[in-house]
Amino acid sequence: MAASLLLFSPDPSPLLPSPPQPRVDELDERWQNLQAEAEQRNRQMTLLQAEAEQKDGLLALLQAEANQREGAFSKLQEEVASLRVAASSSAAVAREANHGSLLCKICFENEVGCALYPCRHHAFCLPCASQLLQRGQACPLCRRQVENLFETYPG
Ligand SMILES: [Zn+2]
Numbered sequence: 001m002a003a004s005l006l007l008f009s010p011d012p013s014p015l016l017p018s019p020p021q022p023r024v025d026e027l028d029e030r031w032q033n034l035q036a037e038a039e040q041r042n043r044q045m046t047l048l049q050a051e052a053e054q055k056d057g058l059l060a061l062l063q064a065e066a067n068q069r070e071g072a073f074s075k076l077q078e079e080v081a082s083l084r085v086a087a088s089s090s091a092a093v094a095r096e097a098n099h100g101s102l103l104c105k106i107c108f109e110n111e112v113g114c115a116l117y118p119c120r121h122h123a124f125c126l127p128c129a130s131q132l133l134q135r136g137q138a139c140p141l142c143r144r145q146v147e148n149l150f151e152t153y154p155g
């Protein structure tokens with residue numbers, strides 16, 4: 001306590017070392033240091049801002065990408081939906097074709113019920129084939145004379 005009182009006394013004893021007076025060049029150095037520090041902070045700030053802007057840009061890019069993916073996804077969903085429709089319709093066509101192959105090729109009403117002789121075409125119902133036979137007509141598919149017919153049964 002006594003020492004510090006002495007330090008701040010207006011008339012310090014010459015025996016005591018004078019309080020360290022910062023020299024001008026030291027002050028200058030400190031000032032320069034402060035300036036350098038300030039510049040460094042400014043640079044850091046600029047860097048941080050640049051980084052933030054970059055992150056903003058990145059975020060925008062990511063969002064754009066996400067939007068694009070969403071668009072692609074919905075497009076894919078549409079595609080899948082249309083493919084499903086196409087598949088079901090082609091299945092329907094196949095069923096129809098299959099069913100059609102079982103229908104008489106003359107009347108398209110009755111199911112195939114007999115085969116012609118001698119060509120053995122198996123595409124007509126019994127009434128239609130009987131008419132062909134009775135009228136002495138040829139097989140509509142191969143133009144061979146129908147001489148006889150025999151009934152057939154689905155397996
Ligand atoms: Zn028929």
Ligand SMILES: [Zn+2]
Nearest residue numbers: 119121139142
């Ligand atoms: Zn035939």
